[in-house]
Amino acid sequence: MSEKLEFYKQVKKVFRLLLLLFSLFLITGSVLVYYMVNPAFFSLNEAAEVYIVVEELDSDRIENGIHISTGFIDADGLMTVVRNCTGCHSSKLVIQNRMDAIGWNETIKWMQETQNLADLGKNQETIVNYLVTNYPPIKKGRRTMLTNIDWYELNE
């Protein structure tokens, strides 16, 4: 009887040991798979998470007179322009265009007629003033000089 009990105890011991080993194996395996898919999770500084939060908090950041997330000049009407003019298209499209008030008002009308832009109400004047003041047309004449030439030695 005691021999049988002893045997039973030993089997139980082996079973527990195997269970422990298997659990350890499962945990290690899971950790390794997770590490494979998302290695950043195990890096101590959690840079990715902090980065995203910073970006969201600092979307209005201004450095040296430039609104960082759009590249717009910081001046009266900036945030009205950001809110109304960067939903559909990039701020780059605004910055590279140069028009007088008539031209900008016509462009807004065109966007309303063909591109689903809503009525801007009082904001239109703020927006047009901002654009005309900060991005006025540059007189280029019939052809400009070659500028920004990157000189280099040519050895053939």
Next chain:
Amino acid sequence: MKRRSFVKKATLTSFATLIGTEIIFGSNLLDGYVPLALQDPDPFKMFNKHKEMIMLNDKPWNIEAQAHLLDDKITPNSKMFVRNNGLVPEDIDAKNWVLKIDGESVTKEKIYSLSELKSNFKQYTYQLTIECGGNGRSEFNPPAKGTQWKVGAVHCASWTGVRLRDVLEDVGIKNDAVYIGYHATDTHLSYDPKKEPISRGCPMSKALQDETILAFQMNDEDIPLVHGYPLRLIAGGWPASVSGKWVNRISIRNKIHDSDKMMGDSYRVPCKPVSPGEKVKDEDMCIIESMPVKSLITYPKSGAVLNKGKTLSIRGHAWAGELEVEKMEYSIDFGSTWKTCEVEKPTNRLAWQHFSATVDFPDSGYYEVWARATDTNGTKQTMLVPGWNQKGYLNNACHRIAVKVK
């Protein structure tokens, strides 16, 4: 945030695999496809573009080359400009892609799968010059509206596909057909599903040319997504906007195609010359057809400094819309005198032509090399920016590079 949740979903899927539970989204997530919106937003990596390409706009994507990047005889994808009016379509299923031919002037509407197009019609490969109508817009004064392209919105790649003419003959076209208009699967910037970012076309005479093709390959590979995968209409020599990307429908119209981008000042110029900044009535605007004669010096890059007594080899490409380039010249004295370049015949009609010359400089100093092409009608490129138009189309002023001799 999207990126993170994607990573988490993938992680969960892996866990599901481990414990043997049925995977619901696994097949979508594990086949290596990452939706465009979740990809690294570095456009140079995303579109495989050369690092010296210039990104003019990121919503929608507009990227141009620089003259020296276009030195290859056949432009590789990495150096091809990108011009989009809307958002690049996602989740393209080429296996189930269909092209529908409809419109007032078809005898009966017909639908083709991509494999039917490939197997039912003879395939052709052509090198075709495609230039944005607004290439060179940045030079106009008063400034012209739109993306401010410099010189790099042009390419000449090798396109493989079937002739649109063969397909239209198979469909059956009525005698009153005037124009074709394409439709595509890209998304309008406002996400309004009823709006098309761009739908344009060309008269039947252009649609039925040998070189007007429905292409499924570019430079012997599937067309890259941003250039129109899986099917693109190619109409070389005309504004690039006629070569519609992601095409899934072509309408045969009994009148000039009347979409937004065929009207107003979109791809239209004053029929008669106007003074810079002048208002032009809608009825006095004409649709751009063939692009004008033009050329680019692609070697050397502007800014070369060489020693006195050295000769300089220059080379580049010239093209002339529907026509051919007959003569190619260069000037090193601001247009006072011109010397002739060697210019090759085009590989096929509407392909750009390669030119070269050996330049001697008489003394040390600052020089500009100007290049000027002449087409088969005897029309030359201008030296100053040509006729002003509100949207700044058709600037074919001669290309200039700076050279210093010391």
